[in-house]
């Protein structure tokens with residue numbers, strides 16, 4: 359896990375303590391804006407753009423492993439980016455995220471599926 363700190367494909371983006379339960383934080387990683395959200399004790403990272411209307415997901419409510427788009431109410435599963443309700447029909451890209459101490463690291467070249475890796 360600590361090799362992430364020196365691996366250039368991972369970028370420190372925030373302090374884990376900045377993201378409380380059922381809250382979201384928007385961070386910039388290169389040319390991407392990423393929404394970090396914590397729910398059910400897990401930290402997730404997904405593109406901070408709703409797939410329906412191009413508004414920031416980080417402005418929405420986080421609850422039960424999902425985030426709700428504030429504009430039209432589509433809810434997205436944080437772990438997969440999959441829309442759970444209309445009007446959005448397309449998923450939002452997810453990214454690999456790791457916490458080392460109080461530091462949150464992102465790898466935007468890996469999807470959240472990598473989070474399940476040991």
Ligand code: FES
Pocket residue numbers: 408409410411412413427428429430431432444445446
């Ligand atoms: S802009 Fe997000 S659901 Fe419409």
